[in-house]
Amino acid sequence: MANEINQIPLFEKPLFTWYKLPMSIDMELDLPAESCFAYILEGDNQDLTGSGFLAEKGTVILSLCGKTVGNSLSKIETGFLSTIIVHFDRDVLKKVFNYEKPKFWKELEHPLRKDIAQQDASALVSSYFLNVSDLFNHKNALNEEILSVKLKEIVLLLLQTQESSNLNAIARSLFSDRVFLFQEVIEANLYEPLNLNRLAAMTNNSLASFKRKFRKIYNNSPANYIREKKLERGKKLLIHSQKSIGEICYECGYSDPSSFARSFKNMFGISPLDFRLSQNGH
Numbered sequence: 001m002a003n004e005i006n007q008i009p010l011f012e013k014p015l016f017t018w019y020k021l022p023m024s025i026d027m028e029l030d031l032p033a034e035s036c037f038a039y040i041l042e043g044d045n046q047d048l049t050g051s052g053f054l055a056e057k058g059t060v061i062l063s064l065c066g067k068t069v070g071n072s073l074s075k076i077e078t079g080f081l082s083t084i085i086v087h088f089d090r091d092v093l094k095k096v097f098n099y100e101k102p103k104f105w106k107e108l109e110h111p112l113r114k115d116i117a118q119q120d121a122s123a124l125v126s127s128y129f130l131n132v133s134d135l136f137n138h139k140n141a142l143n144e145e146i147l148s149v150k151l152k153e154i155v156l157l158l159l160q161t162q163e164s165s166n167l168n169a170i171a172r173s174l175f176s177d178r179v180f181l182f183q184e185v186i187e188a189n190l191y192e193p194l195n196l197n198r199l200a201a202m203t204n205n206s207l208a209s210f211k212r213k214f215r216k217i218y219n220n221s222p223a224n225y226i227r228e229k230k231l232e233r234g235k236k237l238l239i240h241s242q243k244s245i246g247e248i249c250y251e252c253g254y255s256d257p258s259s260f261a262r263s264f265k266n267m268f269g270i271s272p273l274d275f276r277l278s279q280n281g282h
Helices: 064-076 091-095 123-135 144-159 165-173 182-188 195-202 207-218 222-242 244-252 257-268 272-280
Strands: 002-012 013-024 035-042 059-063 079-088 118-119
Touching: 002 091, 002 144, 013 091, 013 123, 013 222, 035 064, 035 123, 059 064, 059 123, 064 079, 064 195, 064 222, 079 091, 079 144, 079 207, 091 144, 118 165, 123 144, 144 165, 182 207, 182 222, 182 272, 195 222, 207 222, 222 257, 222 272, 244 257, 257 272
Parallel strands: none
Antiparallel strands: 002 013, 013 079, 035 059, 035 079, 059 118
16 A cells, blocks of 8 residues: 555645555655644554554644654554644644634643643544545635634634643643743753653754753753753652652653663662662661
8 A cells, every 4th residue: 555645735834634654654754843733543553752652543642843743653664554633833823813812722831841642532623533534525625714714623622621631731832922941841851751852842942952052051961961860860769759660760751661770770880679679778
């Protein structure tokens, strides 16, 4: 089966893209850098982001950076994926909402702690994407007014999700005027499982600019500083909590216990288990 990529634009920018992808796809998917919202119509539970977000039918993924999703899709080696993606170009959003804030929107109080979120689609969101799938069969009947209404609809649905949810926070960030300090974003995400590319995007910097700014502020490389902070937190939790090493691993932002154990031993010269046993002996 060949790759099938179908797109509907609004104001000369991608609005909806429908990917039907047999894996491996043998091509680079160049999604726009802006935020995007993906609905999985069909999937084989492939890992889409390297962070445990799976291509599970009937789920939605909201990402702050479309490039992250595009790069992840390009690396999947097995299975089949059918997904419709809504692209949130900020200039298009401003135009559609007449340069005003949408209803239900509230300004962010804190920096985002997640740049990507996944959950089961609600009945309304599922119905929305099924309707969008029909639009691809009637492209000749579409116009800017119809597409603007569809974009407004999904934004308002996202803004009405639970206020404490990651989906809601990312949706609110699309219209945020607040500029958080570089350090605020870093400190809010020290223990999240983010790679440097994603963290750089959250600070609105290229990777190269992010590394330069980070070293200037912290007098250390991002990788070293973040690793040290994660392991210092892990050490404290091993001493003062009854949590398992696996729980501590994930709480410190590691994706698996073996990586945490290896990094811990490299830094402290002892495994997490042996360190905890040594503390219990005092």
